[in-house]
Amino acid sequence: MRHKGLAIWMALLFLGACSARRDATRPPAPAQASAITVRVQRAASGADTWSLTYELPTPSHSVRFTRPGHGSRQSHWRVLEPAGASIERQGDEDVLSAPDGSSFRSLRLEVSTYVEKPEKDYQVFIPYSDGAVLLYTGVLGLTFGEAEPPPLHVFLTPRPGERVVVAGQSSEHEVRWEGSPQGTYAYFGAGSAVQDGVTAVVDPGMPRPLREHIESLLPRLFALYTARTGSPLTFEPALFISFGPSPNPGSINMSGGTLPGLVQLDIRLGANRLADADPEVIPRVSELVAHEAAHLWNGELAVHEVPGGDWMHEGGAEAFSLRALAELGTVPVEYVRTRLSDAVSECLLKLEGAPLRASSRPGKYTNYYRCGLIISAMAEASARQARPGTDIFALWGRLLREVGPRGHYDEARLYAAFSSEGVSQRTLAVIRQLVDGPNVDAEAQVLAELRLLGFEPQACDGDGKLARRTPCVRLGRVPFLP
Structure with missing residues (x-):
């Protein structure tokens, strides 16, 4: 499945492994000199907000976000610096401009978590039942005028006591990600990650038998696909599965999407489906997980x-x-x-x-x-x-x-x-x-x-x-x- 709501997973681009950290004593390569840097930090306490700090390669009077905001940047994003700057919607695009035509080289924004699901686009924030959140990094991209977007270097910092999981990395400290402009999902939360052939974080609020089954299935499934095709993946795959209730007591709702090197799924069960012995839940969820994992071979390793x-x-x-x-x-x-x-x-x-x-x-x-x-x-x-x-x-x-x-x-x-x-x-x-x-x-x-x-x-x-x-x-x- 390509995009669910979707017929899940979707146009795929490669999510390479994260670049190694550059030796601080070496001069930056020319391609890196023109990059935009953004530091993302989840607020330590209080409201569920995020701090975004951008450093631009050259001064600019305005910048354009590379992906549409569907109105959410006007309602949930606040520009702190430069003072007086605002994000205006121009057609399907969002443009951040300084007042009076002044130029800026750095930006500081505060973003409140929102859970709107735009049609035919990736959801920016996907909550887990324990307060963890997936952040879609594709929404962070900037460019200037009509130029091609410059490289984006993303630094992700979790709250104290939590971790960031992104592109095969799992750390309680700042993590650097440099991938495709299409973006990826990064996990911010206290959940543990399965790391055995696949980096996966399964929502701890999921019924325990189902969660333990999925966590046990994943390494065996990826090992089977690798051995039987004779083709190991050339990237570190990631899989995120969130969970929540469904208002229909008898329903099993499953949705999600794929991005380069990544599978994101959301499982919603009605009250009547929460029994440990429900005979339909484990087969159906397992089939979805196995189907989407297969796309890493037949839709990304080869395309x-x-x-x-x-x-x-x-x-x-x-x-x-x-x-x-x-x-x-x-x-x-x-x-x-x-x-x-x-x-x-x-x-x-x-x-x-x-x-x-x-x-x-x-x-x-x-x-x-x-x-x-x-x-x-x-x-x-x-x-x-x-x-x-x-x-x-x-x-x-x-x-x-x-x-x-x-x-x-x-x-x-x-x-x-x-x-x-x-x-x-x-x-x-x-x-x-x-x-x-x-x-x-x-x-x-x-x-x-x-x-x-x-x-x-x-x-x-x-x-x-x-x-x-x-x-x-x-x-x-x-x-x-x-």
């Missing part, structure tokens, strides 16, 4: 920019998550069989004869998940017929090795990797037809291929046709499951 190609990373992430969770014992085999069965039904019902790549239109984006999962399942089953033991991780592992870290792939490269791992030309032809259309006969073609691959699909209404309103295909057998 694609193919219009209508989201079925590759969304379907791949669905397949990664289900296969990994079954192998790790988090979900039973029957759970995976049911998810695959429902995916076949929903894919064939919702395509409505159109090519899969046309599913970016409103109301159809879930086709990328459902049909993408079935494509992954067919590819895995086909490869196993040629090479017993081959799995979805091996198929993607081939692609990841061939394109290399931060390499780009498209459908042709994915098909070639599948073919190299044993996926038959017959199966690839069915996949291409599903992706490119037309799909007037998609139901017959997909069900026929599933039968040839050993899935044993069974129609629910007795006449061999899919019901038009409810999913009805059930897979009597899945060849790569026990």
